[in-house]
Amino acid sequence: MTIRRMDHVGIVVDDLAAATAFFVELGLRLTGEAPVEGGWVDRVVGLEGVRAEIAMVETPDGHGRIELTRFHAPSGGGGDRHAPANTRGLRxxxxxxxxxxxxxxxxxxxxxxxxxxxxxxxxxxxxxxxxxxxxxxxxxxxxxxxxxx
Known part of the structure; x- marks a missing residue:
């Protein structure tokens, strides 16, 4: 097995419009928005009753993408919006x-x-x-x- 490329990074947000506008202001372009729900997504992410919206933004060269996701259900735990740069996890x-x-x-x-x-x-x-x-x-x-x- 060989990895062909990195496809995207996913970021879960509460305010999809604000997060999308932030990345568009930075210079990424919005390539798509869609609702996501159903058994297939439940099985992929290991949750039940998923109802979400996604927005995909892409760098101008088309090589980097970010998937912004707003979950309507199930509700998730809140993260620390002020976590410092040395907090474990994707920073x-x-x-x-x-x-x-x-x-x-x-x-x-x-x-x-x-x-x-x-x-x-x-x-x-x-x-x-x-x-x-x-x-x-x-x-x-x-x-x-x-x-x-």
Whole structure:
């Protein structure tokens, strides 16, 4: 068996519209939305009575996707929206951007905030973590060497 590619990352949210708008503001494009329910999804995710909505967003190059899911049933446990970056589990998703200042400004207009500070890593990258809706942490990296990541 050989893995062909990473298909997507799934993020469960309460406010699907706000989470979708956040990623669209970042530059991903919405490729689809759909309700999801029935025995097949119950069996796949190991829950009973699933009723959910999903939105799929994709990077401009088409190589990275995020599935945003809002479960209407069954109800799940609440996560800590303010969990620090060193909390166990999936903690952040990273994106290469052309202009870090512009990306952060656009996300701030949607209510996002810096987790720490913008920092320069050697002469290679300008980096930061941004916390968006649902406590989602996104790492943004601007390549300062003039290369496209």
């Amino acid at each position: 952040h998703v990273a994106f290469a951007v052309d202009d870090l200042d512009a990306a952060v400004a656009g996300l701030r207009s949607r209510g996002a905030e810096l987790v720490g500070e913008m920092e320069r890593y050697q002469d290679s990258y300008l980096l930061c973590y941004v916390r968006g809706p649902e406590g989602i942490i996104v790492e943004l990296a601007e390549d300062l060497r003039g290369l496209q990541a």
